[in-house]
Amino acid sequence: MLKSSRFVAGVAMIIAAAVAPVPAQAQDKPLATINGQAVGEQDLAVLMSSLTQQLAQVPEGARKRAALDRLIDMRILSAEAARQGLDKAPEFVVRLDQIRQQLLITQFIKDKIEATITDDELKARYDKEAANFTPPEELRARHVLVKTKDEAIAVIKELDAGADFAKEATDKSQDPGSAKQGGDLGYFTAGDMVAPFEEAAQKLKIGEYTKEPVETQFGFHVIKLEDRRKQKVPEFDQVKDQLRQSVVGEKFAETLKGLKKDAKIEINEDALKPPAK
Numbered sequence: 347m348l349k350s351s352r353f354v355a356g357v358a359m360i361i362a363a364a365v366a367p368v369p370a371q372a373q374d375k376p377l378a379t380i381n382g383q384a385v386g387e388q389d390l391a392v393l394m395s396s397l398t399q400q401l402a403q404v405p406e407g408a409r410k411r412a413a414l415d416r417l418i419d420m421r422i423l424s425a426e427a428a429r430q431g432l433d434k435a436p437e438f439v440v441r442l443d444q445i446r447q448q449l450l451i452t453q454f455i456k457d458k459i460e461a462t463i464t465d466d467e468l469k470a471r472y473d474k475e476a477a478n479f480t481p482p483e484e485l486r487a488r489h490v491l492v493k494t495k496d497e498a499i500a501v502i503k504e505l506d507a508g509a510d511f512a513k514e515a516t517d518k519s520q521d522p523g524s525a526k527q528g529g530d531l532g533y534f535t536a537g538d539m540v541a542p543f544e545e546a547a548q549k550l551k552i553g554e555y556t557k558e559p560v561e562t563q564f565g566f567h568v569i570k571l572e573d574r575r576k577q578k579v580p581e582f583d584q585v586k587d588q589l590r591q592s593v594v595g596e597k598f599a600e601t602l603k604g605l606k607k608d609a610k611i612e613i614n615e616d617a618l619k620p621p622a623k
Contacts, residue, residue, distance in 0.1 A: 486574075555570035
């Protein structure tokens with residue numbers, strides 16, 4: 347069950363997660379009453395949507411009861427706080443109004459912006475961006491990482507004599523992540539590797555290895571270029587959600603700009619100045 351000692355932190359997370367989708371309820375069935383006040387399915391659904399991470403640690407069959415216990419705690423404590431007049435405190439009133447504004451903005455974005463975006467609009471945006479997309483080049487390389495320059499020179503001499511690069515990496519590389527794969531680092535693009543490594547790899551032809559050790563902060567590398575290719579353009583379904591968020595952000599910014607243009611805004615700049623020393 348959710349521990350009551352985490353209650354205060356949980357309330358903060360409820361507010362932060364207020365944008366989470368709430369499952370539709372066909373009927374708001376009463377689940378409990380607290381001092382005569384009913385708690386319904388919709389009350390519980392709203393709370394559960396904001397406690398996803400915490401409830402993931404609870405067995406699935408016990409999640410509704412755990413959330414209901416949390417909701418009961420909230421109702422009892424908030425009622426007592428109100429009874430003592432804490433809901434009239436100036437700071438509370440301001441915070442409550444700000445939370446209300448945040449929730450209204452969230453609902454505005456959902457109903458007036460997200461709801462207007464169609465799959466056809468997203469597909470048109472995808473086609474436009476895909477047509478202008480220049481796929482970056484990807485390199486695939488292997489390396490042998492050793493501690494000293496002399497060790498790296500010794501590896502290069504063995505490669506010159508016909509040694510297998512993958513075996514050299516498996517036997518001698520100090521990189522535990524790639525040594526087991528024969529030094530294979532997979533594909534990477536510009537910026538993925540430290541600059542000296544990347545610059546040396548870029549100069550190689552496929553099948554070549556560096557004839558001089560390449561020094562980085564990790565040690566000395568001997569690098570072999572395995573392949574070059576252009577990165578594939580991702581499919582529409584792979585980036586659909588990302589595109590949606592991008593379009594939502596743009597439309598929101600455009601809407602806000604228009605609303606601010608029509609609003610009468612007066613700012614007291616003098617009041618914002620730091621006090622004179």
